[in-house]
Amino acid sequence: MKLVSWNVNGLRACVNKGFNDYFKETGADIFCIQETKLQEGQISLELDEEYNQYWNHALKKGYSGTAVFTKIKPLSVRYGLEEDHEEEGRVITLEFDTFYLVNVYTPNARRDLSRLDFRLEWEDRFRSYLLDLDTRKPVIICGDLNVAHQEIDLKNPKSNRNNSGFTLEERDKMTQLLDAGFIDSFRHFSPDTTDAYTWWSYMPKVRERNVGWRIDYFLVSARLASSLIDAGIDCEVMGSDHCPVVLNITE
Template sequence: MKFISWNINGLRAILKRGLEQTLLDFEADAICLQETKLQAGQATVSLPGYHQFWNYSERPGYAGTAIFTKHEPIQVTYGLNEPEFDHEGRVITLEYQNYYLITSYTPNSGQELKRLAFRNDWDQVFREYVKQLATNKPVIFCGDLNVAHEEIDLKNPKTNHQRAGFTDTERANFTTLLKSGFTDSFRHFYPDATGQYSWWSYRFNARQNNAGWRIDYFVVSNPLMSQIQGAKILSNVMGSDHCPVELDTDELV
């Protein structure tokens, strides 16, 4: 099976750049999107053969997630069942017979770290959410998690230390999450690979110079790792300031 995750940074804009054909070309079993930035009824995506699930932010033109899947789930859950965190359309969970699939758009700590406390609370709540699910069956969660975990995961770690996405708090929280029973699938296969990024600033020709950050992930419950075949960063796919990431697995459904 093939899973794709992609922060598209505005669905309506990327639709004009051929999004539908790009998504079909993936030939994926499930496609998870973040930062859709739209409300219900503002756009339609034509993907024959896919079920569509959307979670919209209450704030117009902000955040939002979607999952397109060829496999109808048993159950769909929106949000984390925590009112403080469920106004921005950041999480969708699909339950299948043998696993859960989650798309997540983790809050950014913001300029001058004004939202770091909110982000820290989010990290705790999200960790407990996925840990609880994992007591029932394995979990695959993906998305723009807005953290570069280690220095190897961004081009300029020293100059970006304590900036949003590379604070000691965010990195430690991600370490704690992994230690609670999960694996960063890309680092499992490529523990020492450098220059592998999924986001580049629009400024300073960052993408052309590959001055990026790896902040988009597929994270997998440890018991499921024996069924994971590979993980990829699709840096050649354009259309957003992020590129898609991919997870390849045995047949899970």
């Protein structure tokens, strides 16, 4: 089974930059996107009929939003954490026969860290939600988690200490999640790989020089470790300031 996750940073713009070509090329069984930045009815994707589409739009126009396109029809779908259709459209959970899939766009703490407290409280709720799911079935989490976990996960760790996405508090929340029984699938296969990033600033030549951060992930319940085939980063794919991440797993 092939799963793909991509923060498209505006789906309408990404469609104009090759999204459909990449989508068809991957032939993914499940394709998740974050930061759709659109409302219901603002786009009609030309996807194969075999894909079921699930959308969680933010109430605020042009902001956040997630979607999942899946060949495998889920048993159930849930939007949000505590309640359906939370205002920022950040989470979609699909239940399948043998696992849950959680597509997430984690809140950003903002450059001035004005949303850090909210972010940390959200992380605690999210972890509790995942652990509750994990008592019933293994969980696969994918999306933009808005944190570079370790120094190896960004180009310039020293100059970014205490910056949004690399504060000690945010990194500790990721550590707590992994310690609670989840695996970072990319690091599972590539524990020492450097210069492997999924996001680059739009500043001139930053992506060209690969000055990036790895903030997009596939995390899986630890008991799925033996089912993992490989995990990768399609860093050559353009169309967004993020690139897609990929997970292959036995069905």
